[in-house]
Amino acid sequence: MKRDELYRSPLSEVGDFVFNEKVADVFENMARRSIPGYQTIINLIGVIVASHLKEQGVVNDLGCSLGALSREILNSISKEAGVEIIGIDNSPAMIDRARQSIDDTRATFVCQDILDYPITGSVVVLNFTLQFIPKTLRDGLIARIWREMPENGLMILSEKITDDQRNLNEFFNAIHLNWKKERGYSELEISQKRQALENVMILESEADHKNRLSKAGFTRVNSWFRCLNWVSFLAHK
């Protein structure tokens, strides 16, 4: 696994964060050292999806990156079961690597914008992807997913949130900063990456996400995981 050192040297100008070749090359390391609980979330979504689908169904992994989650779901479900996983991402660099590393006839990787992708899954997962979709398009995307999903469909949405309680938000952000430093990121790397993400990764509160899911028609909308400001929700059609 290649170490993420993309923001290690001082940059004369920090451009907006893009999911290009350089990011795809170090993405696994970046995710593990930037998202507290990333591996736990991946492991547990594998178990959740396997428990929900049992023997049959299609999973849409929207914003699949290198396919870590798709791989975990495949590992959690017996090869004999009729389960198919479609990973969608609009970064060619991510999709190329997912295709190369996951050689399984049950998995397909599609390079497309999720805003145009017709939903076919009875399970739809957005694992830290919605935060990169322009805010004005999020209601429409979640409502369309609900419309296109079959009855009894399951939605899993993971996001970094901003907590409505300002003190708690700042407290968790400070802990996250120290957690990243413990994982070898310098102050400069952390601040340059934060600058790069500023206009690209737009956060909302837990209530915003729950309200959007409910408004779209989802029921039993609950968070099943939280670590600092990283939350994952489960919602049913």
Ligand code: GEK
């Ligand atoms: C994981 N789920 O490892 N259409 C398609 N893909 C998109 C779009 C879009 N409009 N916008 C962003 N992406 C993964 C991690 S990363 C999260 C997801 C992060 C893709 C983008 O190319 C990237 O691969 C992914 O969403 C977000 O479980 O980097 O924090």
